[in-house]
Amino acid sequence: MNEMSHLTADQDIAKAVQTLGQQAKTAAQDLALSSTEQRNRALTEAAAALRQQADAILRANATDLESVTGKDAAFVDRLTLTQDRVAAMADAVEAIAGQTDPLARTLARFERPNGLVIDRVSVPIGVIAMIYESRPNVGSDAGALCIKSGNAVILRGGSESLHSSRVIVDCLKQGLRAAGLSEDAVQLVDSRDREAVKLLLHSTETVDLVIPRGGRGLVSLVQKEARVPTLLHLDGNNHTYIHESADTEMAVGIVQNAKMRRTGICGATECVVIDRAVAPTVLPRLAAALGDCELRGEPEAQAILPSISAASEDDWDTEYLSNIMSIKIVADLREAITFVQTHSSGHTDAIVSDDAEAAKSFMTAIDSAVVMHNASTQFSDGGEFGMGAEIGIATGKMHARGPVGAMELTSFKYMVYGDGQQRP
Structure with a gap:
Protein backbone atom coordinates (compact mmCIF):
# COMPACT_ATOMS: atom_id res chain seq x y z
CA MET A 1 0.00 0.00 0.00
CA ASN A 2 1.03 3.66 0.23
CA GLU A 3 2.64 3.22 3.60
CA MET A 4 5.44 5.56 4.63
CA SER A 5 8.78 3.76 4.45
CA HIS A 6 12.31 4.78 5.24
CA LEU A 7 11.72 8.50 5.55
CA THR A 8 14.61 10.78 4.75
CA ALA A 9 15.38 14.12 6.37
CA ASP A 10 13.99 15.86 3.28
CA GLN A 11 10.53 14.40 3.65
CA ASP A 12 7.75 16.14 5.48
CA ILE A 13 7.15 14.13 8.66
CA ALA A 14 3.87 15.93 9.32
CA LYS A 15 2.54 14.96 5.90
CA ALA A 16 3.75 11.40 6.35
CA VAL A 17 2.02 10.97 9.72
CA GLN A 18 -1.14 12.49 8.30
CA THR A 19 -1.04 9.97 5.46
CA LEU A 20 -0.58 7.11 7.90
CA GLY A 21 -3.62 8.31 9.83
CA GLN A 22 -5.80 8.60 6.75
CA GLN A 23 -4.80 5.14 5.55
CA ALA A 24 -5.43 3.70 9.00
CA LYS A 25 -8.88 5.28 9.12
CA THR A 26 -9.84 3.69 5.81
CA ALA A 27 -8.41 0.34 6.92
CA ALA A 28 -10.39 0.54 10.18
CA GLN A 29 -13.60 0.73 8.17
CA ASP A 30 -12.45 -2.33 6.22
CA LEU A 31 -11.78 -4.22 9.45
CA ALA A 32 -15.12 -3.22 10.93
CA LEU A 33 -16.83 -5.07 8.08
CA SER A 34 -14.52 -8.08 8.20
CA SER A 35 -15.61 -11.48 9.47
CA THR A 36 -14.28 -13.31 12.50
CA GLU A 37 -12.82 -15.90 10.14
CA GLN A 38 -10.92 -13.28 8.12
CA ARG A 39 -9.34 -11.68 11.16
CA ASN A 40 -8.42 -15.05 12.64
CA ARG A 41 -6.87 -16.14 9.34
CA ALA A 42 -4.83 -12.93 9.23
CA LEU A 43 -3.45 -13.81 12.66
CA THR A 44 -2.66 -17.46 11.97
CA GLU A 45 -0.92 -16.48 8.73
CA ALA A 46 1.00 -13.74 10.57
CA ALA A 47 2.11 -16.27 13.19
CA ALA A 48 3.36 -18.55 10.42
CA ALA A 49 5.24 -15.63 8.85
CA LEU A 50 6.90 -14.80 12.17
CA ARG A 51 8.17 -18.38 12.40
CA GLN A 52 9.30 -18.44 8.78
CA GLN A 53 11.05 -15.09 9.12
CA ALA A 54 12.65 -15.83 12.50
CA ASP A 55 16.20 -15.67 11.13
CA ALA A 56 15.49 -12.36 9.38
CA ILE A 57 14.01 -10.95 12.58
CA LEU A 58 17.08 -12.01 14.56
CA ARG A 59 19.46 -10.52 11.99
CA ALA A 60 17.55 -7.24 12.13
CA ASN A 61 17.62 -7.37 15.93
CA ALA A 62 21.38 -7.92 15.88
CA THR A 63 21.69 -4.72 13.84
CA ASP A 64 19.59 -2.88 16.43
CA LEU A 65 21.74 -4.22 19.26
CA GLU A 66 24.92 -3.12 17.51
CA SER A 67 23.69 0.47 17.56
CA VAL A 68 23.02 0.49 21.30
CA THR A 69 25.83 1.88 23.41
CA GLY A 70 25.85 3.06 26.99
CA LYS A 71 22.52 1.45 27.86
CA ASP A 72 22.07 -0.61 31.02
CA ALA A 73 21.59 -4.37 31.05
CA ALA A 74 17.82 -4.13 31.61
CA PHE A 75 17.39 -1.96 28.52
CA VAL A 76 19.47 -4.33 26.39
CA ASP A 77 17.47 -7.28 27.70
CA ARG A 78 14.19 -5.63 26.68
CA LEU A 79 15.58 -4.93 23.20
CA THR A 80 17.04 -8.40 22.67
CA LEU A 81 15.18 -11.05 20.69
CA THR A 82 16.12 -14.74 20.74
CA GLN A 83 14.79 -17.80 18.95
CA ASP A 84 12.65 -18.52 22.02
CA ARG A 85 11.30 -14.98 22.17
CA VAL A 86 10.41 -14.94 18.48
CA ALA A 87 8.68 -18.30 18.94
CA ALA A 88 6.79 -16.85 21.91
CA MET A 89 5.68 -13.91 19.74
CA ALA A 90 4.28 -16.30 17.14
CA ASP A 91 2.61 -18.41 19.82
CA ALA A 92 0.97 -15.29 21.28
CA VAL A 93 -0.40 -14.23 17.88
CA GLU A 94 -1.79 -17.73 17.38
CA ALA A 95 -3.33 -17.73 20.85
CA ILE A 96 -5.07 -14.42 20.11
CA ALA A 97 -6.52 -15.94 16.94
CA GLY A 98 -8.02 -18.75 19.02
CA GLN A 99 -9.86 -16.44 21.40
CA THR A 100 -13.53 -15.56 21.32
CA ASP A 101 -14.32 -12.70 18.96
CA PRO A 102 -14.55 -9.54 21.08
CA LEU A 103 -16.77 -7.81 18.50
CA ALA A 104 -20.54 -7.84 17.98
CA ARG A 105 -21.18 -9.13 21.49
CA THR A 106 -24.49 -8.10 23.00
CA LEU A 107 -23.42 -6.64 26.31
CA ALA A 108 -26.93 -5.75 27.47
CA ARG A 109 -30.48 -5.71 26.14
CA PHE A 110 -33.33 -3.43 27.18
CA GLU A 111 -36.94 -3.90 26.12
CA ARG A 112 -38.91 -0.72 26.54
CA PRO A 113 -42.67 -0.48 27.29
CA ASN A 114 -43.19 1.13 23.87
CA GLY A 115 -41.80 -1.97 22.15
CA LEU A 116 -38.31 -0.62 21.34
CA VAL A 117 -35.53 -3.16 21.76
CA ILE A 118 -32.15 -1.62 22.63
CA ASP A 119 -28.92 -3.65 22.42
CA ARG A 120 -25.56 -2.47 23.75
CA VAL A 121 -23.07 -4.05 21.33
CA SER A 122 -19.27 -4.22 21.40
CA VAL A 123 -17.50 -2.44 18.53
CA PRO A 124 -13.91 -1.50 17.61
CA ILE A 125 -12.43 1.73 18.95
CA GLY A 126 -11.18 2.64 15.46
CA VAL A 127 -7.58 3.78 14.96
CA ILE A 128 -5.08 3.19 17.75
CA ALA A 129 -1.62 4.74 17.90
CA MET A 130 0.75 2.55 19.91
CA ILE A 131 3.88 4.37 21.11
CA TYR A 132 6.42 2.14 22.82
CA GLU A 133 10.09 1.90 23.71
CA SER A 134 12.81 -0.68 23.16
CA ARG A 135 10.81 -3.96 23.21
CA PRO A 136 10.19 -4.94 19.57
CA ASN A 137 7.82 -7.77 20.53
CA VAL A 138 5.33 -5.11 21.67
CA GLY A 139 4.71 -4.34 17.99
CA SER A 140 3.72 -7.94 17.34
CA ASP A 141 1.44 -8.12 20.38
CA ALA A 142 -0.19 -4.76 19.70
CA GLY A 143 -0.69 -5.46 16.00
CA ALA A 144 -2.27 -8.84 16.67
CA LEU A 145 -4.59 -7.56 19.41
CA CYS A 146 -5.73 -4.70 17.20
CA ILE A 147 -6.45 -7.00 14.26
CA LYS A 148 -8.44 -9.31 16.53
CA SER A 149 -10.47 -6.41 17.94
CA GLY A 150 -11.05 -4.82 14.53
CA ASN A 151 -8.86 -1.77 15.12
CA ALA A 152 -6.29 -0.32 12.76
CA VAL A 153 -3.01 0.45 14.51
CA ILE A 154 -0.13 2.84 13.87
CA LEU A 155 3.01 1.58 15.60
CA ARG A 156 5.73 3.95 16.70
CA GLY A 157 8.41 1.85 18.38
CA GLY A 158 11.63 3.03 19.90
CA SER A 159 14.21 4.23 17.39
CA GLU A 160 16.65 1.65 18.70
CA SER A 161 14.33 -1.21 17.63
CA LEU A 162 13.50 0.07 14.14
CA HIS A 163 15.16 -2.72 12.14
CA SER A 164 13.42 -5.43 14.18
CA SER A 165 10.08 -3.63 13.97
CA ARG A 166 10.22 -3.43 10.18
CA VAL A 167 10.45 -7.20 9.78
CA ILE A 168 7.83 -7.89 12.45
CA VAL A 169 5.35 -5.50 10.83
CA ASP A 170 6.01 -7.07 7.44
CA CYS A 171 4.99 -10.44 8.93
CA LEU A 172 1.73 -8.96 10.22
CA LYS A 173 1.07 -7.48 6.78
CA GLN A 174 1.62 -10.88 5.18
CA GLY A 175 -1.17 -12.20 7.36
CA LEU A 176 -3.50 -9.35 6.41
CA ARG A 177 -2.84 -9.91 2.69
CA ALA A 178 -3.50 -13.62 2.99
CA ALA A 179 -6.87 -12.89 4.62
CA GLY A 180 -7.86 -10.33 1.99
CA LEU A 181 -7.68 -7.43 4.44
CA SER A 182 -6.03 -4.05 4.03
CA GLU A 183 -2.32 -3.99 4.85
CA ASP A 184 -2.86 -0.49 6.21
CA ALA A 185 -4.56 -2.04 9.25
CA VAL A 186 -1.03 -2.32 10.70
CA GLN A 187 1.42 0.48 9.87
CA LEU A 188 4.80 1.49 11.20
CA VAL A 189 6.11 5.02 11.64
CA ASP A 190 9.33 4.14 9.86
CA SER A 191 11.32 7.09 11.11
CA ARG A 192 13.53 7.98 14.05
CA ASP A 193 12.22 11.54 14.03
CA ARG A 194 10.84 12.20 17.52
CA GLU A 195 8.48 14.79 16.11
CA ALA A 196 6.36 11.88 14.87
CA VAL A 197 5.32 11.11 18.45
CA LYS A 198 3.95 14.62 19.02
CA LEU A 199 2.21 14.54 15.66
CA LEU A 200 0.43 11.31 16.55
CA LEU A 201 -0.64 12.82 19.86
CA HIS A 202 -2.18 15.74 17.96
CA SER A 203 -3.91 13.60 15.29
CA THR A 204 -7.46 14.20 16.48
CA GLU A 205 -8.97 13.74 13.01
CA THR A 206 -7.58 10.28 12.40
CA VAL A 207 -6.49 8.68 15.70
CA ASP A 208 -9.09 7.57 18.25
CA LEU A 209 -6.81 6.38 21.07
CA VAL A 210 -3.12 6.63 21.96
CA ILE A 211 -1.51 3.96 24.12
CA PRO A 212 1.99 4.77 25.39
CA ARG A 213 4.16 1.99 26.78
CA GLY A 214 7.46 3.09 28.20
CA GLY A 215 9.22 5.01 30.93
CA ARG A 216 8.25 8.14 32.81
CA GLY A 217 9.71 10.37 30.09
CA LEU A 218 7.39 8.99 27.44
CA VAL A 219 4.36 9.01 29.73
CA SER A 220 5.07 12.60 30.80
CA LEU A 221 5.31 13.66 27.16
CA VAL A 222 1.99 11.98 26.40
CA GLN A 223 0.29 13.58 29.41
CA LYS A 224 1.59 17.00 28.36
CA GLU A 225 1.02 16.83 24.61
CA ALA A 226 -1.91 14.50 23.97
CA ARG A 227 -5.02 15.92 22.35
CA VAL A 228 -6.23 12.41 21.52
CA PRO A 229 -7.65 10.24 24.35
CA THR A 230 -4.98 8.09 26.00
CA LEU A 231 -4.79 4.78 27.82
CA LEU A 232 -1.76 5.14 30.07
CA HIS A 233 0.69 2.40 30.97
CA LEU A 234 2.72 3.81 33.86
CA ASP A 235 5.82 2.40 35.48
CA GLY A 236 5.76 -0.67 37.69
CA ASN A 237 6.89 0.33 41.17
CA ASN A 238 5.50 -2.92 42.54
CA HIS A 239 5.53 -4.24 46.10
CA THR A 240 5.41 -7.67 47.69
CA TYR A 241 4.34 -7.60 51.34
CA ILE A 242 5.38 -10.51 53.58
CA HIS A 243 2.80 -10.74 56.36
CA GLU A 244 3.74 -12.21 59.73
CA SER A 245 1.65 -15.31 58.96
CA ALA A 246 3.48 -16.10 55.71
CA ASP A 247 5.24 -19.39 55.16
CA THR A 248 8.89 -18.33 55.04
CA GLU A 249 9.94 -20.72 52.29
CA MET A 250 7.00 -19.67 50.13
CA ALA A 251 7.64 -15.98 50.74
CA VAL A 252 11.33 -16.22 49.85
CA GLY A 253 10.58 -18.19 46.69
CA ILE A 254 7.87 -15.80 45.55
CA VAL A 255 10.00 -12.68 46.08
CA GLN A 256 13.04 -14.24 44.41
CA ASN A 257 10.96 -14.98 41.33
CA ALA A 258 9.11 -11.65 41.46
CA LYS A 259 12.40 -9.77 41.42
CA MET A 260 15.00 -11.87 39.64
CA ARG A 261 13.15 -13.85 36.94
CA ARG A 262 13.43 -10.79 34.69
CA THR A 263 14.44 -7.59 36.43
CA GLY A 264 13.76 -5.34 33.44
CA ILE A 265 10.02 -5.89 33.03
CA CYS A 266 7.24 -3.77 34.49
CA GLY A 267 5.85 -6.67 36.55
CA ALA A 268 9.00 -7.07 38.63
CA THR A 269 8.81 -6.40 42.37
CA GLU A 270 10.89 -3.36 43.26
CA CYS A 271 10.22 -3.19 47.01
CA VAL A 272 9.60 -5.91 49.57
CA VAL A 273 7.67 -4.96 52.71
CA ILE A 274 8.17 -7.25 55.74
CA ASP A 275 6.37 -7.45 59.06
CA ARG A 276 8.73 -6.66 61.96
CA ALA A 277 7.77 -9.87 63.75
CA VAL A 278 9.27 -12.08 61.03
CA ALA A 279 11.92 -9.81 59.50
CA PRO A 280 14.87 -11.28 61.49
CA THR A 281 14.01 -14.73 60.12
CA VAL A 282 12.92 -13.81 56.61
CA LEU A 283 15.43 -11.14 55.63
CA PRO A 284 18.69 -13.17 55.82
CA ARG A 285 17.11 -16.04 53.87
CA LEU A 286 15.71 -13.65 51.30
CA ALA A 287 19.07 -11.93 50.82
CA ALA A 288 20.74 -15.30 50.22
CA ALA A 289 18.10 -16.30 47.67
CA LEU A 290 18.39 -13.00 45.78
CA GLY A 291 22.09 -13.49 45.13
CA ASP A 292 23.67 -10.45 43.44
CA CYS A 293 20.63 -8.24 43.96
CA GLU A 294 21.59 -5.04 45.80
CA LEU A 295 19.32 -4.46 48.80
CA ARG A 296 18.58 -0.98 50.13
CA GLY A 297 16.83 -0.44 53.43
CA GLU A 298 16.39 1.74 56.46
CA PRO A 299 18.43 1.37 59.70
CA GLU A 300 16.13 -1.33 61.09
CA ALA A 301 16.79 -3.55 58.08
CA GLN A 302 20.51 -2.75 58.21
CA ALA A 303 20.59 -3.79 61.86
CA ILE A 304 19.27 -7.23 60.89
CA LEU A 305 21.54 -7.53 57.86
CA PRO A 306 24.54 -5.15 57.83
CA SER A 307 25.24 -5.81 54.14
CA ILE A 308 22.11 -3.85 53.19
CA SER A 309 22.80 -0.39 51.75
CA ALA A 310 21.10 2.69 53.16
CA ALA A 311 17.88 3.59 51.37
CA SER A 312 17.02 7.18 50.53
CA GLU A 313 13.49 8.56 50.34
CA ASP A 314 13.75 8.38 46.55
CA ASP A 315 14.23 4.62 46.71
CA TRP A 316 10.65 4.08 47.85
CA ASP A 317 9.37 5.63 44.60
CA THR A 318 11.87 4.12 42.16
CA GLU A 319 11.25 1.54 39.45
CA VAL A 352 2.22 -13.34 50.96
CA SER A 353 0.12 -14.55 53.86
CA ASP A 354 -1.50 -17.64 55.38
CA ASP A 355 -4.12 -15.39 56.99
CA ALA A 356 -7.08 -15.18 54.60
CA GLU A 357 -8.58 -12.15 56.37
CA ALA A 358 -5.28 -10.25 56.22
CA ALA A 359 -4.99 -11.05 52.52
CA LYS A 360 -8.55 -9.90 51.88
CA SER A 361 -7.93 -6.62 53.72
CA PHE A 362 -4.73 -5.93 51.77
CA MET A 363 -6.27 -6.78 48.40
CA THR A 364 -9.32 -4.64 49.12
CA ALA A 365 -7.39 -1.62 50.40
CA ILE A 366 -4.62 -1.49 47.79
CA ASP A 367 -5.89 0.50 44.82
CA SER A 368 -3.69 -1.01 42.12
CA ALA A 369 -4.74 -2.43 38.76
CA VAL A 370 -3.62 -5.91 39.87
CA VAL A 371 -3.40 -7.23 43.43
CA MET A 372 -2.16 -10.73 44.22
CA HIS A 373 -2.16 -13.22 47.08
CA ASN A 374 0.65 -15.75 47.40
CA ALA A 375 1.89 -15.30 43.84
CA SER A 376 4.76 -13.59 42.01
CA THR A 377 4.04 -10.12 40.64
CA GLN A 378 5.61 -11.29 37.37
CA PHE A 379 2.30 -13.03 36.61
CA SER A 380 0.91 -9.55 35.90
CA ASP A 381 0.91 -10.18 32.17
CA GLY A 382 -1.75 -10.53 29.50
CA GLY A 383 -0.42 -13.89 28.34
CA GLU A 384 -0.54 -15.26 31.88
CA PHE A 385 -4.09 -13.92 32.24
CA GLY A 386 -5.18 -15.95 29.21
CA MET A 387 -5.30 -12.99 26.83
CA GLY A 388 -2.63 -14.40 24.52
CA ALA A 389 -0.74 -11.13 24.86
CA GLU A 390 -1.30 -7.61 26.09
CA ILE A 391 -0.99 -4.16 24.64
CA GLY A 392 0.06 -2.89 28.07
CA ILE A 393 -0.91 -2.75 31.73
CA ALA A 394 -3.35 0.11 32.14
CA THR A 395 -2.86 1.82 35.49
CA GLY A 396 -5.68 4.33 35.20
CA LYS A 397 -9.27 3.71 36.19
CA MET A 398 -11.24 4.59 33.07
CA HIS A 399 -12.23 2.24 30.23
CA ALA A 400 -9.66 -0.51 30.88
CA ARG A 401 -7.45 -1.43 33.82
CA GLY A 402 -4.69 -4.00 34.24
CA PRO A 403 -3.58 -6.16 31.29
CA VAL A 404 -5.23 -4.85 28.12
CA GLY A 405 -6.17 -7.57 25.66
CA ALA A 406 -8.49 -7.71 22.67
CA MET A 407 -11.67 -7.44 24.77
CA GLU A 408 -10.38 -4.25 26.37
CA LEU A 409 -9.70 -2.71 22.94
CA THR A 410 -13.39 -2.43 22.19
CA SER A 411 -16.01 0.20 22.89
CA PHE A 412 -19.76 -0.16 22.45
CA LYS A 413 -22.71 1.43 20.77
CA TYR A 414 -26.46 1.12 21.10
CA MET A 415 -28.50 -0.55 18.38
CA VAL A 416 -32.19 0.33 18.64
CA TYR A 417 -34.88 -1.80 16.93
CA GLY A 418 -38.40 -0.57 16.42
CA ASP A 419 -41.52 -1.22 14.34
CA GLY A 420 -42.72 2.28 13.62
CA GLN A 421 -42.58 3.92 17.08
CA GLN A 422 -42.84 7.73 17.20
CA ARG A 423 -41.98 9.72 20.30
CA PRO A 424 -44.99 11.62 21.71
Missing part, protein backbone atom coordinates in the same frame (compact mmCIF):
# COMPACT_ATOMS: atom_id res chain seq x y z
CA TYR A 320 14.78 0.12 39.23
CA LEU A 321 14.31 -2.34 36.33
CA SER A 322 17.59 -3.90 37.45
CA ASN A 323 18.96 -6.07 40.24
CA ILE A 324 18.25 -3.55 43.01
CA MET A 325 15.42 -3.84 45.53
CA SER A 326 14.37 -1.75 48.51
CA ILE A 327 13.40 -3.24 51.88
CA LYS A 328 10.79 -1.71 54.18
CA ILE A 329 10.04 -3.12 57.63
CA VAL A 330 6.61 -2.34 59.07
CA ALA A 331 4.82 -2.93 62.35
CA ASP A 332 1.72 -4.61 60.96
CA LEU A 333 -0.79 -4.95 58.14
CA ARG A 334 -2.16 -1.44 58.58
CA GLU A 335 1.27 0.17 58.26
CA ALA A 336 2.02 -2.03 55.24
CA ILE A 337 -1.16 -0.90 53.49
CA THR A 338 -0.38 2.74 54.20
CA PHE A 339 3.17 2.41 52.88
CA VAL A 340 2.20 0.54 49.70
CA GLN A 341 -0.69 2.90 48.96
CA THR A 342 1.66 5.87 49.36
CA HIS A 343 4.44 4.61 47.10
CA SER A 344 2.89 2.15 44.62
CA SER A 345 2.56 3.24 40.99
CA GLY A 346 -0.78 1.44 40.83
CA HIS A 347 0.50 -1.39 38.62
CA THR A 348 0.78 -4.61 40.67
CA ASP A 349 1.14 -5.31 44.39
CA ALA A 350 1.09 -8.61 46.27
CA ILE A 351 0.74 -10.05 49.75
